[in-house]
Amino acid sequence: MNVAVRNTAAKPDVAALKAQAAKLRGKIIEMSHKAQAAHLASSLSCADAMTAAYWHVLNIDPKNPTDPLRDRFILSKGHAAAALFATLAMKGYFPIEELDTYCQDGGRLAEHPPANLLPGVEAATGSLGHGLPLGCGMALAGRIKGENYRVFALLSDGENNEGSVWEAAMFAAAQKLENVCVVVDYNKWQATARSNETLMLAPLRDKWAAFGWDAHEIDGHDVAALAEAMQNIPNGSGKPVALIAHTVKGKGVSFMEDDNNWHYRAPTAEEVVKSFKELGLS
Amino acid sequence: MRNAFADELTKLGNEDSRVVMLSGDIGNRLFDKFKDKHPSRFFNCGVAEANMMGVAAGMAMNGLRPVAYTITPFVTTRCLEQIRTDVCYHEAPVTIVAVGAGLAYSGLGPTHHACEDISFLRSIPNMVVICPGDAFEVRGALRAAMQQDRPVYIRMGKKGEPVVHKGPIADFKIGKAITIEEGSDVCLLSTGNMLPEAIEAAHKLKEKGISAEVVSFHTVKPLDEDKLKQAFSRFKLVATIEEHSLIGGFGAAVSEWLVDSETQAKKFLRFGTPDAFFKKSGEQEYAREVLGLTGHQIADKIIHALS
Numbered sequence: 001m002n003v004a005v006r007n008t009a010a011k012p013d014v015a016a017l018k019a020q021a022a023k024l025r026g027k028i029i030e031m032s033h034k035a036q037a038a039h040l041a042s043s044l045s046c047a048d049a050m051t052a053a054y055w056h057v058l059n060i061d062p063k064n065p066t067d068p069l070r071d072r073f074i075l076s077k078g079h080a081a082a083a084l085f086a087t088l089a090m091k092g093y094f095p096i097e098e099l100d101t102y103c104q105d106g107g108r109l110a111e112h113p114p115a116n117l118l119p120g121v122e123a124a125t126g127s128l129g130h131g132l133p134l135g136c137g138m139a140l141a142g143r144i145k146g147e148n149y150r151v152f153a154l155l156s157d158g159e160n161n162e163g164s165v166w167e168a169a170m171f172a173a174a175q176k177l178e179n180v181c182v183v184v185d186y187n188k189w190q191a192t193a194r195s196n197e198t199l200m201l202a203p204l205r206d207k208w209a210a211f212g213w214d215a216h217e218i219d220g221h222d223v224a225a226l227a228e229a230m231q232n233i234p235n236g237s238g239k240p241v242a243l244i245a246h247t248v249k250g251k252g253v254s255f256m257e258d259d260n261n262w263h264y265r266a267p268t269a270e271e272v273v274k275s276f277k278e279l280g281l282s
Numbered sequence: 283m284r285n286a287f288a289d290e291l292t293k294l295g296n297e298d299s300r301v302v303m304l305s306g307d308i309g310n311r312l313f314d315k316f317k318d319k320h321p322s323r324f325f326n327c328g329v330a331e332a333n334m335m336g337v338a339a340g341m342a343m344n345g346l347r348p349v350a351y352t353i354t355p356f357v358t359t360r361c362l363e364q365i366r367t368d369v370c371y372h373e374a375p376v377t378i379v380a381v382g383a384g385l386a387y388s389g390l391g392p393t394h395h396a397c398e399d400i401s402f403l404r405s406i407p408n409m410v411v412i413c414p415g416d417a418f419e420v421r422g423a424l425r426a427a428m429q430q431d432r433p434v435y436i437r438m439g440k441k442g443e444p445v446v447h448k449g450p451i452a453d454f455k456i457g458k459a460i461t462i463e464e465g466s467d468v469c470l471l472s473t474g475n476m477l478p479e480a481i482e483a484a485h486k487l488k489e490k491g492i493s494a495e496v497v498s499f500h501t502v503k504p505l506d507e508d509k510l511k512q513a514f515s516r517f518k519l520v521a522t523i524e525e526h527s528l529i530g531g532f533g534a535a536v537s538e539w540l541v542d543s544e545t546q547a548k549k550f551l552r553f554g555t556p557d558a559f560f561k562k563s564g565e566q567e568y569a570r571e572v573l574g575l576t577g578h579q580i581a582d583k584i585i586h587a588l589s
């Protein structure tokens with residue numbers, strides 16, 4: 001068994017994580033403005049989960065992005081690529097300046113995470129419902145090879161519409177993939193309508209529990225709570241863990257919060273300034 | 283193209299109470315008019331395309347005329363089994379409408395590109411494959427699809443493409459290609475959203491003294507065999523043009539026809555996308571330039587082939 005050493009005891013530094021989350025949101029807003037790209041609200045919605053994962057939980061080394069023992073993080077809701085690209089750049093996987101090439105001709109940063117192109121991106125996502133099956137495969141590969149890394153998959157609530165998610169959920173439970181953790185960014189919006197008016201997700205925690213997962217509801221903007229729950233994987237339940245993270249789409253900027261126009265809209269220069277003020281950034 | 287689709291669909295919904303619209307959680311506000319008029323015949327099926335296609339087939343088996351719509355890869359490859367078995371095997375009159383075909387959504391990356399869909403769908407028995415060349419062809423194709431009793435696949439670009447036809451096409455027929463510009467030296471057979479590039483290529487060729495006919499070959503299956511016979515007998519060079527893989531697409535279908543019909547091509551060129559994912563960031567114009575699919579690049583290649 002190749003055992004990765006993890007510091008599970010460390011308490012999250014709440015103030016530092018909060019500051020980091022604000023910085024991440026600022027970067028995402030800048031990128032969306034510059035590229036006039038869609039999915040800003042989707043990216044802001046999961047910024048706290050990304051921060052908890054990358055700045056507290058994941059056992060990763062940006063200088064060694066293919067370390068076999070690294071924890072795997074899959075942004076299954078690939079349309080929030082801006083959040084992933086900004087995170088990876090801030091962590092040092094590639095130069096921060098490369099974020100300026102987001103959506104530019106000839107670059108590596110298209111609107112969804114690419115395959116085999118950018119260090120730190122574990123899987124190409126963008127077609128919803130692929131991340132968890134891939135994650136189950138990664139976790140089983142670890143089990144077979146005797147590597148104890150963990151696999152985190154961040155899913156959107158709309159993504160829970162896909163049958164493939166539930167096929168993987170049953171598979172993971174049967175295989176007792178206790179190293180797998182799903183975080184559902186439950187912001188109650190999809191692309192064109194309210195989630196529960198599209199397909200009935202509720203009661204979402206109960207569904208995951210009924211599918212054999214150790215499922216918990218959590219405040220998806222409480223970085224400390226997210227960090228602790230994710231760091232605790234595997235948590236001794238013997239089951240894969242689902243964190244149903246209650247979130248607000250567009251979180252962090254008052255005039256974007258819970259306004260689904262920002263699923264497609266990109267901010268003007270003026271709106272960027274306003275957002276930065278609200279986030280306490282200059 | 284997508285606005286023309288939504289508008290024509292609304293009209294068809296008004297005329298025919300069997301028309302039902304199924305969308306895979308895309309097209310924000312696009313179907314507001316349809317929803318307004320026919321709230322009980324619009325369904326946002328969510329991000330669950332396999333289910334959407336099965337539901338559409340079930341409706342079609344029971345007298346309705348469902349239209350299933352979302353982004354190309356998700357309404358084709360994501361639910362291919364449902365298309366093959368539920369729709370085509372049952373000959374259920376489902377109209378599948380795809381937006382963002384080829385590299386129309388280039389900037390969204392390979393998960394959203396669709397350069398294999400013609401290949402997959404045309405190999406399924408009972409399926410009709412239509413790739414409209416502009417907004418008016420979209421309207422014609424949708425109307426024609428609704429007037430017959432079998433599965434149809436309509437492959438659209440996005441929005442804001444140049445409009446080629448002057449107005450509604452009164453005699454749009456499935457399987458009947460439309461001559462856009464007449465010529466005498468070479469014949470450009472274009473399918474789908476490449477039509478404006480084909481026209482540009484013809485204009486570049488004209489500048490070099492080469493007279494090019496431009497044909498919107500909107501139906502890839504069934505092929506307009508009369509048009510193909512004419513083209514290969516009249517012109518010294520025939521080219522197929524598509525934003526789709528050279529494997530299994532329109533050019534491949536014409537190649538198969540050439541062999542099977544024992545037709546001798548004088549010169550035959552195929553323009554399409556290579557056997558590779560287009561991984562670079564960038565919009566459609568950029569992707570076409572990199573892949574040699576712009577009008578001027580097509581013209582240059584033809585000039586080279588003729589010299």
Ligand SMILES: Cc1ncc(C[n+]2csc(CCOP(=O)(O)OP(=O)(O)O)c2C)c(N)n1
Pocket residue numbers: 041042045077079126127128129156157158159185187189190191195249263306307308328329352353356360
């Ligand atoms: C398989 C698939 N179908 C459709 C889409 C188009 N699409 C992109 S985002 C989205 C839904 C967005 O809502 P949600 O998944 O809840 O994520 P949010 O942005 O609200 O976090 C859809 C339908 C897709 N990317 N993949």
